[in-house]
Amino acid sequence: MADVVVQELLDQEDTQRGKYLTFALGNEFYGIEIKYVTEIIGVQPITEIPELPEYIRGIINLRGKIIPVMDVRLRFKKPFKEYNDRTCVIVIDIKDISIGLIIDSVSEVLSISDEEIVPPPDIHKGGNKYIKGIGKVGSDVKLILDCDKLLNDDDIENLESIQ
Known part of the structure; x- marks a missing residue:
């Protein structure tokens, strides 16, 4: 399953605009x-x-490169869930740092146009700080992550010293 998604990513490298990798955390679906x-x-x-x-959660050795890994469930203050064969690590680059995001399962690569993305509700000050928008896909919604806000300045400082 993950190999198929990786191949889709490589095939779509030139046409990345409006493309989101979707994944599950419990019953919610997110897009990155x-x-x-x-x-x-x-x-x-x-x-x-x-x-x-x-x-x-710590670090992994990915082909000789040290990559810190973040459990996205814990980042979003959800209960920890034991890792299983569906658990994946999405390696992303944020602010010149590679970091692995531990998620429950990868879904698919979707095209979501800007017109199908609405701002998240501003429930209270500081709420939804990791969510950049809500993507409408048919009758479903995907919460679009703001990758730049997954790490705060302290995190970046700590992780830069590890890499």
Whole structure:
């Protein structure tokens, strides 16, 4: 399944605008702009590093490159879920840092035009800070992540020292 998605990513490299990799966390579906995604892998052995926030699970060795991994469930204050054969790591680049996002399962690559994306509701100050928009896909919705806000300045400083 992940190999098919990776091939789709490679095929669509030139036409990334409006393309989103969708994935599941529990019953919610999220989208991430393809331009951030470098690859999708299965869960690797994770080496924990002390004194990092709980949602930064540690680091993995990906073909000789050290990549920190973030459990997106924990980042969104959802309960931890044991990793299984559907759990994937989406490796993305944010602000010159490669980081792996641990998610429940990869869905598909979708085209969502700007007209089909609405701003998230502003429920209260600071709410929805990770959500850039809500993509309408048929009768479904996909929560579009703002990758730049997944990491705060402290996270970036900590992760830069690891890489």
